[in-house]
Amino acid sequence: MIGQFVRVLGISQSKLAREWGCTKDKINRAANGFEPTFTTEEIQIIDAWLESKFGKGWRDLPSSFKSEEPIDFLVEFEQKNAEV
Numbered sequence: 001m002i003g004q005f006v007r008v009l010g011i012s013q014s015k016l017a018r019e020w021g022c023t024k025d026k027i028n029r030a031a032n033g034f035e036p037t038f039t040t041e042e043i044q045i046i047d048a049w050l051e052s053k054f055g056k057g058w059r060d061l062p063s064s065f066k067s068e069e070p071i072d073f074l075v076e077f078e079q080k081n082a083e084v
Contacts, residue, residue, distance in 0.1 A: 001065050002031040008078045021045035030065045 005016055013031060017024040022042045030036040038046065047058040054060075054073045062069060 001062055001067050001071065002027055004071055004074050006031075008074045019049055033066055035065055 002013070002016070006013060013027045014024045017027040020042060022038060026036050026038070043058055050056045050058065050060065054077060056073050060073060062071065
């Protein structure tokens, strides 16, 4: 799932970590198939970030960070940006 964000947004894992208010190591572990252990504060930051970027929230993410299923709102975002 992390790979989808990095690819679609064209940002590094480090940049995503800064955006999400967590460490690069936490993002890297999630990108490598381990479930991250986000703090409540990090989840709140991620939720607000998702809302500001996509109009979505934490609950709109797959139930597992290991998921390889496309995230609908990222697919829509990618398609919209490809049209521009």
